[in-house]
Structures are given as C-alpha cells and as structure tokens.
Amino acid sequence: MRLLPTFLIAIISFACGLALSTTDLGNDARTKLRTLKTSIGNTIAHNTDLEARQLILLEHPSLLKAVARGGAFGGDFSLAIAQGMFRKSGQGIEDAIKMMRIEEVAPRTWLIRLPIVNVVFFETDEGLVLVDTGMAPAGPAILKAIRQVSDKPLHTIIYTHGHVDHAYGTWALMEDKNNRNVQIIAQENLPARFQRYIRLRGSLAHYMDQPQADLPSSGEDLVWPTRTFDKQLTIQVGGETFVLQHHRAETDDQLYVWAPQRRILASADYYQGFLPNAGNGKRSQRYPEDWALALREMAELKPNILLPAHGAAIHNPQQIQENLQILAETLQFIVDHTVNELNKGTRKDVIPKQLQLPSHLANHASMKEQYVSPADISKMVIKRYTGWWDDIPSHWSPTPLATQGREIAILAGGIEQLVAHTRQLIDDDIQLACHLTDWAYLSYPERDDVQQLVIDTYKARILDSKSNTMEMLTYLNTMADARQRQLQNTAK
Numbered sequence: 103m104r105l106l107p108t109f110l111i112a113i114i115s116f117a118c119g120l121a122l123s124t125t126d127l128g129n130d131a132r133t134k135l136r137t138l139k140t141s142i143g144n145t146i147a148h149n150t151d152l153e154a155r156q157l158i159l160l161e162h163p164s165l166l167k168a169v170a171r172g173g174a175f176g177g178d179f180s181l182a183i184a185q186g187m188f189r190k191s192g193q194g195i196e197d198a199i200k201m202m203r204i205e206e207v208a209p210r211t212w213l214i215r216l217p218i219v220n221v222v223f224f225e226t227d228e229g230l231v232l233v234d235t236g237m238a239p240a241g242p243a244i245l246k247a248i249r250q251v252s253d254k255p256l257h258t259i260i261y262t263h264g265h266v267d268h269a270y271g272t273w274a275l276m277e278d279k280n281n282r283n284v285q286i287i288a289q290e291n292l293p294a295r296f297q298r299y300i301r302l303r304g305s306l307a308h309y310m311d312q313p314q315a316d317l318p319s320s321g322e323d324l325v326w327p328t329r330t331f332d333k334q335l336t337i338q339v340g341g342e343t344f345v346l347q348h349h350r351a352e353t354d355d356q357l358y359v360w361a362p363q364r365r366i367l368a369s370a371d372y373y374q375g376f377l378p379n380a381g382n383g384k385r386s387q388r389y390p391e392d393w394a395l396a397l398r399e400m401a402e403l404k405p406n407i408l409l410p411a412h413g414a415a416i417h418n419p420q421q422i423q424e425n426l427q428i429l430a431e432t433l434q435f436i437v438d439h440t441v442n443e444l445n446k447g448t449r450k451d452v453i454p455k456q457l458q459l460p461s462h463l464a465n466h467a468s469m470k471e472q473y474v475s476p477a478d479i480s481k482m483v484i485k486r487y488t489g490w491w492d493d494i495p496s497h498w499s500p501t502p503l504a505t506q507g508r509e510i511a512i513l514a515g516g517i518e519q520l521v522a523h524t525r526q527l528i529d530d531d532i533q534l535a536c537h538l539t540d541w542a543y544l545s546y547p548e549r550d551d552v553q554q555l556v557i558d559t560y561k562a563r564i565l566d567s568k569s570n571t572m573e574m575l576t577y578l579n580t581m582a583d584a585r586q587r588q589l590q591n592t593a594k
Contacts, residue, residue: 154586158557158578168564169574175473176375176413180217187237187266188316190273194239202243204250207407207415211366214247216240219267222368222409223248224361226340229257232275233359233368234411237267238316241274256281257339260346261288261327262370262411263356264295266310272325287335288327289348291355296324309384311575349396350389352379358396360403367405372396373426375413376470380433381478382572388482390433397430425468432463436476440483449493454480473571507545510538517542521551528562535559543580547587556584 152160159166170179178201182193203215210225221244222233230252236244248256256278261269269292275281299306300318307314318324335346345360352371359368371378372393380390401423408416408426416422436457443453454477463469491498500506514520520542527535539559542552560577563569569577 153582154589155578155582157589158581158585162561165561165564165574165578168569169571169578171472171571175218176410177215177219178217183217183237183239185311185313186239186316187310187312188270188318189313190238190241192239194237195242198236198240198243199246202240202247204247205415206251207409207417208364208366211361211364211407211409212247212251213409213415214244216243218412220409220411220413221247221271222359224342224344224364224366225252225254226257226342228340229255231258231260231339231344232256233260233409234262234268234370235259235271235275238270238273241271244271245274245278256284258337258344259284259286260344260357260359261286261292262358262368263353264288264292264299265353265371268370268411269325276325285329286325286327287329287331287337287346289346289355289357290330290332291353292327292330295353295355296321296326299324311579347396347399349392349399351393351396352388354387354389358400360400360405362403365404365406366409367400367403367407367422368409368411369400370411372400373408373410373429375410375425375468376472377432377474377476377479378429379473379572381474381476381480381482383478383481384572384576387486388479389486390479390483391437394430394433394437397426397433401426401430428463428466428468432459432469432476433479435459435463436479437483440480441487444484444487450484450488451492451494453484454478471570475570478570478572503544505545507541507543510541511545517546517549517552521555524555524559528559532559532563532566536563543584548591550588550591553584553588553591557581 166181180194180197180201182197186192186194198216201217205213205215207213212223212225214221214223216236217240219234219236219240221236221240224231224233230248232244232248235241256275259272259275263269269288272286275284296318300320300323303317303319304314306312307317331346331348333348337344337346342361342363345362346357347360348355348357349372350356356370356372358370358372360366361368378393379385380388380393382388404419405422406417406419408422410416416425436459439457440453443456448456457476457480458464459469459476511517511520514523520538524535524538524542527538536559539555543556546552560581563577564574
C-alpha cells in the first residue's frame with residue numbers, strides 16, 4: 103500500500119456498501135451514492151497497490167461472504183490461500199498454520215483439516231503413510247501437524263491426483279532432512295498432468311484465478327512421483343496393507359486409498375459431502391460415469407471410517423454406505439439422462455435444462471449444490487461425447503460477438519435504451535439481464551454506463567441464491583474487468 107491503510111479502505115468501502123444496500127433509498131439517491139462509492143474506490147485504487155478484483159471485494163463486502171460459502175469446500179476459508187494456491191511464501195502459509203486442526207480419527211490415524219482441503223496420514227511401525235500434501239502454502243502446516251503427534255519418519259507419500267490442492271505442499275516436507283528418502287506414489291497419468299500444467303501455465307493461471315508467476319514454469323518447481331502404477335497397487339508398510347485403486351473421476355489420474363486392516367477409506371475427491379466438482383466449465387474433462395463406478399466399488403468395501411479430502415470425517419458405516427450410493431446414483435442418473443437425450447437428437451442447450459433429479463437424490467443432505475449444478479455435470483458429459491458445435495446453426499461460423507451486440511443495441515433503440523432496459527430486468531429476470539449485459543459490454547466496453555451495468559448486474563447474479571461457486575468466480579472476474587476499465591478511464 104502506498105497511501106491508505108487497509109482498515110481505512112475497508113471502513114470506507116463498507117460504509118458505502120451499507121448505504122447502497124438500504125432499501126428505502128430512491129433511485130436518484132442510490133445513483134448518487136453509487137457514483138460517490140465509485141469515486142472513492144478510484145481514489146483508493148490510484149493511491150494503493152490494490153488490484154481491481156480486490157477493490158471489487160472491498161467495495162462489495164457481501165460478495166466475499168457469498169463466494170466463501172462454497173469456496174471453502176467444506177473446510178475453513180482463507181482468501182490468501184484461495185488466491186495463492188501455488189505460492190510457497192506469504193500470508194497463505196501463516197493462515198494454513200493458524201487455521202490447521204488435527205483430528206485423531208482412529209488409533210494411529212489422523213485427518214489434518216486445512217483451509218479448503220484435508221490431508222490423511224497413517225502411522226505404522228516402519229514410518230508414516232501420508233495421503234496428499236495439500237496446496238503449496240499448506241506444506242509447512244502439514245509438517246507441523248505431523249510432528250505434533252508423531253516422531254516417525256515419512257515412509258510414503260501418496261498423491262491421490264495432481265490438482266494443486268492435493269500435490270503441491272510436498273516441497274516443505276522435503277526440506278526436512280528426515281524425509282529425503284520418502285517414496286512418492288501416484289497413478290501413471292499424473293506426470294503428464296504436471297507437464298500440462300507447465301505447458302499451459304498462462305491458461306491455467308487465467309482459468310484458476312491465480313497469479314501466473316506462482317505457477318510452475320519447469321519440472322524443477324514440482325516434486326515428482328518416484329513410483330507410478332496403472333489400475334491398482336498394493337503396498338506393505340510396517341506390516342500393514344494399503345491398496346491404491348485408480349478410477350477416472352475428477353481427473354484421469356485419481357485414486358483412493360483403502361487400509362483394510364483398519365477398515366479406513368481415504369476417499370480423495372470421489373466423495374466431498376456435497377454435489378462434487380464433476381461439471382467445472384473452466385477445467386479439463388471430468389468422468390462422471392467412471393466416478394459412479396468408483397463410488398459403488400468403495401461402498402462394497404464396507405469401510406468403518408471415511409476420510410474425505412474435503413469436509414468432515416464420517417464414522418458411521420451406515421451413513422457411509424448411504425452417502426456413497428446416493429452420489430453414485432446421482433451421477434449415473436445425470437449420465438443416463440444426458441446420453442438418452444443425445445441419442446434422441448435433443449439440442450445440446452436443452453438437455454441440461456430438462457434434467458430433473460428425483461427428489462430422494464435432489465433433497466439428500468449430501469447432495470447440496472455448492473460448487474457446480476447437475477446441469478453443469480450434464481454439460482461435462484456432452485463435452486465428452488460430442489464435438490464443439492452447440493447445435494445452433496449460426497454458431498458454426500458466427501459473426502463477431504461485438505457486431506452482434508451493436509445490432510442488438512440498435513434494435514433496442516440505442517445503447518442507452520439497452521442499458522436502461524437491462525437495469526429494469528435485474529430484479530425480475532437476472533439470467534436475461536446478464537445476457538443483455540454481455541451484449542452491451544461486448545460491443546461498448548469503453549462506456550462508463552455499460553461498465554457500471556456489468557458491475558451491478560453481476561453483483562446481483564453472485565448474490566442470487568441459485569448461483570454456485572464456480573459461476574460466482576466467473577461473474578466476479580467479469581466485474582473486476584469492468585472495474586479495471588473504470589480505473590483506466592479515470593486515469594486518462
């Protein structure tokens with residue numbers, strides 16, 4: 103920061119946000135307050151190091167609360183960690199250490215609860231078996247948690263898959279000289295995932311909302327597995343058996359860990375306690391049908407304790423059975439619906455909208471729509487089995503969106519009329535308001551009234567109860583883009 107302290111920024115922003123939320127203000131007064139708030143925000147931004155995204159969150163404090171509801175993945179939420187998943191220094195490390203909790207879920211078995219993600223470890227007579235290593239800033243917290251309860255050396259690290267919140271905290275564990283000879287096991291597709299992360303560094307930074315400088319730029323920035331396998335691997339550590347079983351699900355390299363003598367299942371991301379991240383529109387292919395098969399297989403193991411990578415441990419065998427079967431049935435229902443409609447020739451955009459889960463699935467406590475929706479998962483199935491064309495004839499070789507938007511504005515009577523009409527729709531039909539906002543912004547991104555329309559429309563969309571976390575983050579980025587343009591306008 104170069105001028106204003108953070109607490110003063112927060113107070114000013116909160117006061118403006120509170121005033122704008124007052125329901126009995128007339129439209130004229132609300133417009134004047136909005137203008138004042140934007141002016142104050144501009145002053146703050148031009149005299150500090152705040153980025154547009156951070157400024158949006160300070161100016162609209164209700165947004166962070168909405169995003170955090172799902173962004174914590176069943177755990178605590180840290181903004182520093184969420185915005186620095188690949189970062190090996192800074193506030194994220196401090197947050198992970200401060201917020202870390204360690205739970206002994208069974209003799210010599212612990213669940214480390216971190217912001218956003220969990221880590222499991224088993225103590226054996228030969229050493230520790232660690233399942234996952236969290237995101238990069240979690241590494242020091244994991245090492246600290248382990249040493250609070252055990253002085254055994256690390257024997258084996260298992261990567262359940264190569265996502266940043268599961269395999270990037272290893273760097274800190276390797277800095278402990280007692281852990282230099284640890285074996286690291288992963289499914290054989292994981293190294294190719296690591297290579298893609300290096301090759302697509304800029305794209306991943308964009309779609310994951312992470313600073314590109316934090317992402318790995320070479321193989322030296324990652325801790326690679328020392329051993330890989332294909333379908334199943336059984337290892338013996340300290341006289342105990344651990345079964346590593348692969349099925350494609352959230353990734354093509356995912357696995358779960360079964361400790362049969364303890365009857366404990368480390369379920370990775372197959373089970374998350376809510377409708378899982380099987381339909382993420384910003385990520386590569388997910389595999390809901392394989393996912394359902396893995397869940398049924400896990401249920402057949404009849405575990406006494408289930409340790410998920412997100413959310414609380416489950417100690418009730420009956421509940422474990424029910425939740426695994428419910429999720430398997432849900433994913434299979436979505437797949438079957440989608441495939442059946444594809445075979446009927448139903449237009450692709452209609453298929454997810456027609457999807458209706460049976461009530462015993464939709465209303466189950468473990469099926470809360472938090473990160474994605476059933477419709478999103480249906481779209482992922484469509485993506486797997488069909489090409490990029492969306493069945494709309496004009497979309498095969500379309501005219502540029504900006505050209506389309508300008509024509510829409512002409513039909514509305516001009517851009518001012520389009521903006522005014524869109525504002526009238528925000529409270530009545532937020533989805534349609536977003537479509538019209540996009541037309542306006544794609545065609546007239548330099549206009550102040552259009553930029554403010556983007557911010558107001560997508561704020562309302564984020565706060566809409568039907569919005570899930572993944573779409574909220576998309577809308578937040580759109581708001582930040584419009585806010586950045588406002589800042590550039592005032593700097594001229």
